[in-house]
Amino acid sequence: MSSSLEKILSEIEQLTPQEQLTVIGHLVERIKKHINQAQPKRKWSDLKGMAPYPLLGEDAQEWVSRTRQEGDEHRERLFRE
Structure with a gap:
């Protein structure tokens, strides 16, 4: 610790x-003023291109179709029980 x-x-x-x-x-x-100055507000457009395509190795449309189908199957199983 410094003497001052x-x-x-x-x-x-x-x-x-x-x-x-x-x-x-x-x-x-x-400290509040320092924190607010140190972290500028970000825009969603700044994130464009940051994730590799396809994200996690799956095309976005394929993911949407697959999750919709899984949801439909899950609901059908619930109604059968």
Whole structure:
């Protein structure tokens, strides 16, 4: 730990609990601003082309058809029981 940080922490310990809460609030607000600046908002269009085609080795239309068929079969089994 740096000597300047040790000095600051020592001085914070001298403060009243209310003053310490004020210090904490100040630090939280500074960190919030840093986090918001560090992570810019992303657009869905930024993801375009990131996944290889076909994803997981299966064509999208084949996946849709297969999952629809599996869903139909599952519902038919439920109604038979």
